[in-house]
Amino acid sequence: MSDAFPGNADRDAPHDPAAPEDESELAVEGxxxxxxxxxxxxxxxVRGQLQLLLDAARIQQRPPDHILLSGPPGLGKTTLAMIVAYESGRPLRLSSGPAIQHAGDLAALLSSLVPGEVLFIDEIHRMARSAEEMLYLAMEDFRIDIMVGKGAGATSIxxxxxxxxxxxxxTRSGLLPNPLRDRFGFTAHLEYYEPDELERVIARSANMLGVEVPPAARDEIAxxxxxxxxxxxxxxRRVRDYVIVHGDQSTTSSTSTRGAAGGRAATESDVHAxxxxxxxxxxxxxRLDRAVLDAVVRRFRGGPVGLSTLAVTVGEEAETIESVVEPYxxxxxxxGxxxxGRIATPEAYAHLRVPQPGEAAIFDDL
Incomplete structure (x- = not known):
């Protein structure tokens, strides 16, 4: 739901050909x-666990315990942080791990918080180690130690x-040091969504965007x-744009085929196109997924092939292949x-309609 639920875009985010390109697109996501x-x-x-945590904090009139949300990008971590602040009736401060590269950065951020404020740090595993160590004491005792001076004359205040x-x-909970992970009162792992859940997300978003998307079209998008x-x-949103540009309202006067914005409803054919x-x-x-898959299957005959060789073959950075393409x-x-190195499975051959080594070509007639 980070689109209904967008999270902060970073190098760990999944490659998305329909990614937002400007501030107006991000505003729609928000x-x-x-x-x-x-x-x-x-x-x-996770929702039930969070609800219990928030209700208990409200009854006891105290700030909720610290919360760690882990899982792949795009599943709703940023949105849940905003909901925690909203349902607690507390202000929200947003930051990110890459922006906190020194202990001083974290000290300035923490010292400016008002009582009860919710601090959200996205990609917290990318914080500087010195800042992580300062965060241990801040989370546990709501206190930090500021070092003044250098060498033998340095003093801790x-x-x-x-x-x-x-x-x-x-997105990588394994990179968090155990002392930091242990200081969170509640840890949740978000899972990928089932198709019926995605259809509900699409239906809600379509209503807000003013476009009618029948069940068959929702299923195809999901x-x-x-x-x-x-x-x-x-x-x-790309399907909506297609309907706006290519919709023929003159042939769709029936209210059953007209969207909430006045144009025709998106059909399954629109989704395909x-x-x-x-x-x-x-x-x-x-495109990038298929390029990687095609390289392993066709150029390297199913592998194994090393990551750096694969990256050079498709013209991408090795880190992009490893963190963006491979997981899905x-x-x-x-x-595999x-x-x-990386190897292609029989399912990959079948998807590309390429016979496996030693297998007869049987795809021409399919």
Missing amino acids: ALRPGSLAEFVGQQK PLDLAPFTLVGAT RRSRGTPRIANRLL ALDLYDVDAIGLD LVRIGFL RTPR
Whole structure:
């Protein structure tokens, strides 16, 4: 839901051919965010746990415990942080791990918080180590130690902080040091969404965008959204744009086929045409995904192939391949990671309609 639920874009975010390109697009994403746990679609277990935590804090009239949200990009971590602040009746401060590269950066941020404020740090695993160590004491005792001077004359001055709630978000929880992870009172892992949950996200967003999307079209968008609400909402907006540009209102005067904005409703054919235009195939693979898969299957005969060789072959950075492309291909069973390199699975051959080595070509007649 980070599109209904957009999170902060960074190098760990999934490659998305329909990604926002300007501030107006980001503003639309923000408008689609659910404002409360009741409006938040999916993540039922996490929602119930958060509701209990917030209700207990409200009854005891104290700030909620610190919260760590982990999981792949685009599932709603930023939105849940905003909901925590809203349902607690507290102000919200937004920051990110890459922006906190020195202990002084964190000290300035923490010392400016008002009592009860919710501090959200996105990609918290990318904070500087010195800042992480300062955060230990701040989370536990609401205090930090400021070092004044250098060398033998250096002095530590304690600074009391206003009680606050830290909400940390990470796509790589394994990179967090144990002392930091242990100081969170509640840790939640967000899972990929099921197709029916994505359809509910799309239906809600379509209503807010003023476009009618029948069930068949919603199902098609959901199947291409990689289990991620952020991507579902972006693909929905591309379908909306296609309908606005190519819609023929003169042939769709029936109210049953007209969208809320006055144009015709998006059909399944519109979804196919719009997403094919953006190189998003039937299971959500985009141009870069297919380039990687095609290189492993065709050029390296199924692998194994090393990451750096693969990156050079497709013209991308190795880090992009490893953190952006591979996770989804591995998750759907198209790519395997071995000590010798990446290998393609039989499912990958079938998707590309390429016979496996030693197999007869049987795809021509399909």
